[in-house]
Amino acid sequence: MKRVPISVLTGFLGSGKTTILSSLLKRPELGRTAVIINEFGEVGLDHQLIETSEEDLISLTTGCLCCVAQGDLSRTVGDLLARRRLGQISFEQIIVETTGLADPIPILQSFLTDPVLAEGVMLKRVITTLDAVLGEETLKRREEARRQAACADGIIITKSDLADACATEQIVGNIHALNSVAEVKVASFGEIDPMFLLSNTDTRNRDHNWSEHSHIHGHTDVITLRRSEPVHAAALPLFFEALAEVYGPRLLRVKGLVQIVEVPDTPGVIHGVQNIFHPLGWLDTWPNKETGTSLTLIGEDLSLEFSDALLSLLNEEVSLAKELNTAPN
Amino acid sequence: MDTAAELNRFLRGLCAALDVDAEVVTSLGDLGTEAAIYRPDQKTIFVSRERMDFGIVWSISTEASQKRRHPSAQGAIRSLAALLAPSKPAGRVLFASDRGLEA
Numbered sequence: 001m002k003r004v005p006i007s008v009l010t011g012f013l014g015s016g017k018t019t020i021l022s023s024l025l026k027r028p029e030l031g032r033t034a035v036i037i038n039e040f041g042e043v044g045l046d047h048q049l050i051e052t053s054e055e056d057l058i059s060l061t062t063g064c065l066c067c068v069a070q071g072d073l074s075r076t077v078g079d080l081l082a083r084r085r086l087g088q089i090s091f092e093q094i095i096v097e098t099t100g101l102a103d104p105i106p107i108l109q110s111f112l113t114d115p116v117l118a119e120g121v122m123l124k125r126v127i128t129t130l131d132a133v134l135g136e137e138t139l140k141r142r143e144e145a146r147r148q149a150a151c152a153d154g155i156i157i158t159k160s161d162l163a164d165a166c167a168t169e170q171i172v173g174n175i176h177a178l179n180s181v182a183e184v185k186v187a188s189f190g191e192i193d194p195m196f197l198l199s200n201t202d203t204r205n206r207d208h209n210w211s212e213h214s215h216i217h218g219h220t221d222v223i224t225l226r227r228s229e230p231v232h233a234a235a236l237p238l239f240f241e242a243l244a245e246v247y248g249p250r251l252l253r254v255k256g257l258v259q260i261v262e263v264p265d266t267p268g269v270i271h272g273v274q275n276i277f278h279p280l281g282w283l284d285t286w287p288n289k290e291t292g293t294s295l296t297l298i299g300e301d302l303s304l305e306f307s308d309a310l311l312s313l314l315n316e317e318v319s320l321a322k323e324l325n326t327a328p329n
Numbered sequence: 330m331d332t333a334a335e336l337n338r339f340l341r342g343l344c345a346a347l348d349v350d351a352e353v354v355t356s357l358g359d360l361g362t363e364a365a366i367y368r369p370d371q372k373t374i375f376v377s378r379e380r381m382d383f384g385i386v387w388s389i390s391t392e393a394s395q396k397r398r399h400p401s402a403q404g405a406i407r408s409l410a411a412l413l414a415p416s417k418p419a420g421r422v423l424f425a426s427d428r429g430l431e432a
Contacts (some may be wrong), residue, residue: 039410112425235426238403241403242403242406244419244420244421244422245403245406245410245419245420245421246343246345246346246406246410246419248417249418275423276423276425277424277425278424279424279425301346303342303346305339305341306339306341306342306343306345306346307342308338308342309335309338309342310342310402311338312335313335314402315400316385317384317385317402320385321384324382324383324384324428325377
């Protein structure tokens with residue numbers, strides 16, 4: 001059965017997640033959406049603040065998904081999928097709104113490792129909200145907020161109507177430095193284009209064609225490795241193993257598209273969260289007809305030199321091994 | 330990656346990634362590239378990466394230890410990490426079940 005796309009909406013406490021979600025769910029593009037809201041405390045509030053059409057389904061989990069309640073997410077999704085299979089309910093996508101203090105990494109990992117989630121859903125996008133007024137200060141002070149922003153595919157700047165234009169411009173610039181591959185949108189009075197939540201992530205929509213590194217806010221690094229020549233498939237698991245070996249828990253996320261020597265016309269999709277990697281997936285066509293490899297590494301205290309040289313070196317070793325294996329005796 | 334400059338870049342990057350203060354000096358040898366990693370505690374690590382008939386071989390040694398040979402960069406990295414930053418936590422990669430990633 002085709003897996004259901006699932007998007008994760010994160011953002012620090014008070015950053016406007018619920019307002020954005022509430023606004024989005026009124027749009028026809030997000031009809032037939034199942035929403036899972038994760039709240040601290042036994043009595044939830046956020047779900048009562050969301051007005052939805054009758055087509056939307058709201059489920060509530062309590063306890064933080066990133067620590068004690070991962071099983072709760074699995075059960076909730078499993079229940080939704082089972083009822084969908086039985087024809088009791090109908091939805092086309094799922095949105096999970098996390099608590100403001102949630103670390104997104106364990107939640108993303110559970111999509112890869114939990115049997116129910118791995119089989120039933122596919123991660124579409126991670127969206128993080130950031131307050132235009134307090135966001136800068138929150139990023140400086142709160143590790144959770146930095147991890148939420150660093151792991152995001154898209155970042156929504158909220159409350160821009162309360163901040164002056166310069167402050168909004170400044171925070172957008174700072175986010176690009178923190179996570180250069182995230183798409184950033186400024187919401188106006190809680191309104192945002194629904195496609196921001198639904199579109200596929202293409203981390204390669206940059207002008208550059210070389211590896212790069214950005215570093216700001218504590219120790220969070222974003223490294224993008226680019227190759228115009230295809231990479232050997234066998235080099236990739238070796239590369240991930242070496243990254244995990246050296247970076248350990250400091251590696252937060254690895255994502256991107258790869259061009260494989262063995263199948264250069266089919267884009268390979270890389271998706272890893274900390275030390276857990278999904279097997280290579282495939283797209284039908286190259287986005288914007290641009291071939292090549294673009295891998296983004298997000299983590300703490302990462303080295304561009306090491307990561308870039310490692311990929312080249314492993315690719316060369318695999319290439320040589322293949323050459324020797326195929327050489328006549 | 331046959332040049333001394335590339336090996337230097339890789340080893341400098343590895344030291345940075347492991348948060349180890351060290352100076353890396355590389356040169357071209359008869360069979361491949363050679364490097365010495367000088368640490369502030371005066372312990373030096375010697376690295377060579379040579380192309381043999383059957384593939385690449387990495388050799389790692391210190392003044393006090395015998396040469397360890399590795400047939401891949403992975404083994405060399407593990408060996409170097411153990412020498413450079415023995416207390417640094419290392420990770421092990423896990424591959425999720427093979428269900429294919431739709432996008």
